[in-house]
Amino acid sequence: MQPIDAAAVQEALDRFTNRDVYIHLETTNGAYASHHNERFFSAGAYIRNARIRFTRGKITGPGPYRVGLKLQSGWVYAEGLTHWEWTNEGQLLLAGHDYEGKLAVALELSDTPFA
Numbered sequence: 146m147q148p149i150d151a152a153a154v155q156e157a158l159d160r161f162t163n164r165d166v167y168i169h170l171e172t173t174n175g176a177y178a179s180h181h182n183e184r185f186f187s188a189g190a191y192i193r194n195a196r197i198r199f200t201r202g203k204i205t206g207p208g209p210y211r212v213g214l215k216l217q218s219g220w221v222y223a224e225g226l227t228h229w230e231w232t233n234e235g236q237l238l239l240a241g242h243d244y245e246g247k248l249a250v251a252l253e254l255s256d257t258p259f260a
Contacts, residue, residue, distance in 0.1 A: 146228035146240060151204050154229050157237045158202030158212070161254050168214075169193045169253040170223060194258045197221065209241055212252055223252040 211224035225241035
């Protein structure tokens with residue numbers, strides 16, 4: 146993955162607009178770290194291979210970035226994004242890594258289900 150180029154990510158988001166696509170969205174603040182410190186409150190969210198259609202996709206911010214996807218009846222968004230990749234399979238992978246390089250958020254879009 147490489148640091149986000151906002152213009153390139155916007156172009157990639159535009160390719161998925163007004164089409165049925167599969168989404169993977171995941172957040173974590175170290176959910177697996179709670180066993181090291183019982184006072185650590187861990188939280189996260191996960192959705193994979195849900196089909197959505199968005200009418201507008203937008204990347205904003207000076208970095209870390211935020212991506213919002215406007216659905217017919219609401220929004221999906223991820224913030225704290227720092228890196229991206231456009232795969233050979235045509236998947237858009239966005240990730241946010243914390244200051245230690247650990248994954249904090251992932252947002253991925255694909256025409257086909259994720260393995």
